[in-house]
Amino acid sequence: MRVHNFSAGPAVLPEEVLKEAQEELLSYQGKGLSVLEMSHRSTEFKQIMEDARSRMLKLMGLGDDYTALFLQGGASMQFYMIPLNFCAEDKKVNIIDTGAWSTKAIKEVKKLDKKLHIAATSEDKDFTYIPKEWTLSDNPAYLHITTNNTIRGTEWKIDPDVPQDVPLIADMSSNFLSKPLEFAKYDLIYGGAQKNIGPAGATFVVLKKSLLEKQNPGMVTMMDYNTHIKKDSAFNTPPCFSIYIIGKVLEWIEDNGGLVGMKKRNEEKAGYIYNILDNSDFYRGTVCSDNENCEKRCEF
């Protein structure tokens, strides 16, 4: 019997994926060894990696002007790597603060002594909404948003517009590939795999190649996106088994209607919870509602 899993992440994986992984755990495609012990330089694993990478970009509708990486360290490592790489001394990191996760991103910018501008914040109402307006600073290095906030329950409903010379960067840890988005609006998308596309241990980074023109010089090896791009995410030993499961989950997403299918499925799932919350005399949703007739949640 499989239990219901309400964790924000690591989250439930499709049973079909787990069964496939189980079947070939001792011998991947009859090769006589497990992906758990397979060389990351082998033809087999290179194919697994390439398969996961190309499926991811295809689901997002992105072309050759983007690259996809599988790194380690989670969103927490990206909070550090992104300003280190992409905020020059005369520039300012612009962040829209929507609570816990963006607050963590802000903390690392400060630790790095980079200039910081909070373009908007919903702190005034305890992060119960996503700001609808924001103001960029002069010399913005990029604008950073957190597209979904697991702790507060808020989610961006639009992909924000930014001036053409300002890169848009998003932490999509908790809603990546859960619905169609205008992914091509973003210059860098990142997150931990464990909430939507696989098990813990891998970090996805989808990067528009033109962003690299804005990279600071002198990066240490592991913090340099180019290190990982040049070596197809295998400069050092990658989290092979996590990437293998990710490939299978992405295939499952394709087989289940792609991102349109995921959106439908996720709205149904969310409906079970929100219908109860919104129609209950006892429970109350904590997120401000766009619905003007909603008296149960605070005004947006």
Add this chain to the structure above:
Amino acid sequence: MRVHNFSAGPAVLPEEVLKEAQEELLSYQGKGLSVLEMSHRSTEFKQIMEDARSRMLKLMGLGDDYTALFLQGGASMQFYMIPLNFCAEDKKVNIIDTGAWSTKAIKEVKKLDKKLHIAATSEDKDFTYIPKEWTLSDNPAYLHITTNNTIRGTEWKIDPDVPQDVPLIADMSSNFLSKPLEFAKYDLIYGGAQKNIGPAGATFVVLKKSLLEKQNPGMVTMMDYNTHIKKDSAFNTPPCFSIYIIGKVLEWIEDNGGLVGMKKRNEEKAGYIYNILDNSDFYRGTVCSDNENCEKRCEF
């Protein structure tokens, strides 16, 4: 049929471990969910993590003055984190250069603009031996060695002596837990798990707590060993499944004679290869031999 796996790493895993993992892949201990999808904050996973950590320290014969962490990013990330944390401005990183991996460690020290002292090197003979003598600089931050060198085939046969106030740090990626060592001589031991104790995706760090007194201030969150110590390696989502397999491999090591058993097993395995090399008219070992009667390898 299982194949022979000659990869330096990721390396072969015990078949018993793979079979156990396979059996409980869809339901860990009958709980109805896989470790691949289990919350890292759950009681079950905390127990898995604690089990792996305590088995590791016990196998090494280390007590409460040490702590063990499971991080991400491999030895490559440690090449950066160690000098960042433990080399103060007035100190010098001391490294014994034994080829490829220590050369990579040296590169990151230079990138960080830390002062560097090569305490010894075997570059004169193409890294075919381990230096028997070395000279520390004034104000050494620590001495760093690479206990085994997969590319050159050389291995430290002793645990070096250093003055009491000089921390000894070792990259043991490729021979960790392969034999008994005087682990208590070391202040920090690290490496990728994938060569000896588990699958790719986890990095072990065994740290003597007193080393933290020498830590530089102002570390960014993910590069700060304290971040991970305070949160028992779960500040951010850890590579759960890799850690789970590591726990099983460590149990297998215990059940197979501990590190004494591993030494015997590994010497037998190495014997198959070296006996052929040393008795062949065609093949030649590339590593200098301590054996004075050995004419087949270069003089030590």
